[in-house]
Amino acid sequence: MIRIGRFTIDCVEEIVLREPKELYADWDESAVDPIADWFVGPYYDPESGTFATSIHSWLVRDGERTIVIDTGGGNGKPRPASGRFDGLNQPYLEELAGKGVHAEDVTHVLLTHLHVDHVGWNTRRQGDAWVPTFTNARHVMTEVERDWRDPERGAAGKPEGPTMPFVDSVKPILDDDSVDVDLVKGDEQEFLPGISFMQVPGHAPGMMAIQVQDGGEEALFIADVMHQPIQIYNPDWSSRYCEDKQVATETRKRVLEHAAETGCLILPAHFGGTHCGYVRKDGAGYAYEASKIMP
Structure with missing residues (x-):
């Protein structure tokens, strides 16, 4: 558990995948050498040429609100275009309960963007229908992401081919009158007490980061900026x-500069190892210092 002022932060891991180094078109194996002492093992396996990619939610609590940031891949979802998430059967809700939270306790679900591995547990199967998992939660997403993924609005963004993740994991939330949904711009200051949004486009056009600030401390949930x-x-x-x-690179540099200047804790959506850490200035570039708190 991490503490940022009055906030506590936990990681709720759904699954760890192995992904190839070809994930990066510019991959250069020699870039591993200077950081091999900590990077090899928890993050990267040179023998197989694969990374550990964690699919997880962040759980944020302040005594009044119970917030889930992103909701993983979800169980039983048909994903013909994303085989890694096709028909998953993971004890995600049990992991959440292990942190002392049941689905009905969640007050807010904050969705950084609407890719397949960030929206899955928004819904679960009930008979022939996909129904909300977090029945008492206000769901928050950017309007840009909603419009970009929605088949009824043209679904301009189709990074995974079929728009099924939107249809079974987002649309049921939008269509359910019992669920409160906020469509935001992604740059709202103090959307909730101590919680603000920051636009971080590129990986996804409407992606937002989430800033948690209290007592002079900051945690920045950077989604898939890296x-x-x-x-x-x-x-x-x-x-x-x-x-x-191109936009993703510009955003990444801006976020790195912010993290190095402020000393904030960054909490990405997919890092292995301790899942989070700090960015430090290192000459003309940056270095990473993994958190020693998150297991």
């Missing part, structure tokens, strides 16, 4: 999942 810590040392590297690589 998939692996090696990008801190090579910020020009964008993953093949980034929908606009």
